Amino acid sequence: MIEIKNLTKSYLHHKTGRHYVFKDLSFVIPPGRNLAIIGKNGSGKSTLMNILSGVDAPDSGQIISDKRISWPVGLSGGFQGSLTGRQNAQFVARVQGFRGEELHEKIRFVEEFAEIGRYFDSPAKTYSSGMRSRVAFGISLAFDFDYYLVDEAMSVGDAHFKRKARTAFQEKIGKANIIMVTHSMSQVKDMCDLVLVLEKGQVHHFDDVAAGIDYYNAL
Incomplete structure (x- = not known):
């Protein structure tokens, strides 16, 4: 379970003043559910995803959970540009506590998953x-989390890689859960059993995925 309690997040705009994305937002993500977060552009989907992962911090409020939550899958902003793909993967594996043969296994997984050939050492x-994005996606999937945060990650790459990404996540479901931000309603139908619609800083819960999609389409 993940509890979002009294979450407030705002940004200061130099022309229009302070803009609040959320004010005292509270809700609970039940255990064992695969959640889709959907909403119109600017509704705060990616902001919420970044706060859940710890990439960004709220002005106030808490994220309460004893579960391991991933960084946004496919996030490549943390790459060190002067390091190779292999070295970046090695760095993350070390941070996650892996050494020796286990570390090498993680790097092999990333190399095989990314499918960028010799460029892995560039x-x-x-x-x-x-x-x-391919390398970042592989790094994300190389490690075990209770929740994987997916922000449009499966829109990356050609048709072959998209199929590979979808299969990888379907294999994760059952052992872990996903929290997905996407504009693809087909992905929501295929992979999620709970929908949260963000609208004007508030959330609307739908246990019925079709009803959640219908609500979103009517906005």
Whole structure:
């Protein structure tokens, strides 16, 4: 279970003043559920995802959970550009506490999953955005979490890689859960059993996925 308690997040705009994304937002994500967070552009989906992962911090409020929550899957913003894909994967594996053969197994997984060939040993700053996303996706999936945060990650790459990404997540479901931000309602139907619609800083819960999608489409 993840409890979001009295969450407030705002940004200061130099022309229009302080803009509140959320004010005293509270809700609970029940255990064992795969959640889709949907809403119109600007509703705060990615902001909420970043707060859940610890990438961003709220002005006030708490995220209460004893579960391991991933960083946003496919996030490549933390790459060190002068390091190779292999070295970036090695760094993350070390931070996660892996050493010796277990560390090498993680790196092999990332290399095989990313499918970028010799470029895995080239500096990350030379990668295309697609290559960076492939390596970042592989790094995310190399480690076990209770919840995987997915922010449009499966829209990356060609048709083959998209199928591979979808299969990887379907294998994770059952052993872990996902919290997904997406504009693809087909992904919501295929992979989620709970929908949360963000609207004007508030949330609307739907245990019926079809009803949640219908509500979103009517906004």
